Amino acid sequence: MKKIIKHSQALFFAFCVVLLLAGCGAGQQSASSGSSAVQNEVSGQDSSKKVETVELTISAAASLTDALKEIQTLYESSHKGIQLNFNFGGSGALEKQIEQGAPSDLFLSASKKNMKSLVDQHLIESNKQKTWLTNELVAVIPADGTTSITSVKDVMQKEVKKVAIGIPESVPAGKYAQEALTNVKLWDVLQDKLVQAKDVRQVLQYVETGNADVGFVYKTDALTSQKAKIAFEVDSKTYSTVEYPIGIIKASKHIQEAESFYEYLQSQESLNIMAKYGFTIPK
Template structure:
């Protein structure tokens, strides 16, 4: 009986020791976990980038915090533990630079995007141009105060002389992906999103592409956050995000290279 009991105890100890190794990288060390705050419009491309990067760097794990760039900027400014910031607009990024929170040696504008007007797939043809938006009963845009896509949409409507007409019928969304959802589900008649968002959905139709001169340039600056506790690893991921391999992945999702 004693020998049987000893064998059982030994097996339990072995299982316990094996369990301690679960999630460890090569070399027996726990992987470094990086938190990347990124604009909602980047999520599909960044998930693919994460898979490729982690395959090449088993000692690093990437965790994303997606949202509107303005909201993410405020979180970082208030001390949220973030290692990299990938914004969909220059202003939130510049605000963090002014506060000395971005590593000036590791910052770059990586990709660009395009604003489009979308309608539900089943309503294709109802709205075919920017001017046709006056026919819509409800139009979704991101909250202009915090969502870059909302800022670009407001600029577009103002420059087209349509803002006062459309404003009473606006449905405001917390980020660009919520705008996409509102249009997909038919809760609104039209909405402004990035081309990359429209391309990942089979339930919307691009009614019109907005000319670049109708709004500020849609570019995505990336930077390492100075307060990161893992600067070396954060800089490694930064290097990958700005590499030729990553740029090709972004292009597959409809992004353009920033000039």
């Protein structure tokens, strides 16, 4: 009988030891998990937290469209969490939008005048803007066109029914074209032929589709088209230098990210892309 009791006590003791060891193991595992969670939180590795995407809105001249789309792909691939949203249009129209409070982080203009206006209104700080690129004005005709046009005076030919330019008040390319035509005494006599467009890309489209016989655009725009060709380069002495200033909007809600992209646009990688599309880098 005593042997049975002793045997039962031994089994009970062994069972208690097993429970105790199991409890210690669970406690160590829990402590280890807790320690790991604390370490992840301290090191910023909390897997439950996702990187928030910062969306930058860039108001940019329409003539920059193709080059900036290439830059967008490169920049977003190397800057995770940044999304670039471009608002392309005539620089004058974009300036008005910014003045009226439209959300924007950067302004990439095709005219110093529009940038200066925003600086004067303290919407862009003078030390947060600079000249970025330069361009040239050319006249384009349909690629399959048969009319011989080799100089600005040829736009007066009877065969030329429509001449497209950007609206001078809001499209810098249109303003430069007006200046050039005025200086060669053709602005007034061409009024009946003029077709005005909302931006330089629409001018190009008018020529490509045959809705205009001649159009005044930037050289960079002409180089992007398969349906239009350069008829002649406008004499640079007849119009002001085409400069593209860039600036950071003072009211940006993402100043740090805007400044990073502003600096990237001035990097050699970015400038090489712009040069590939025909833009000139100021010395």
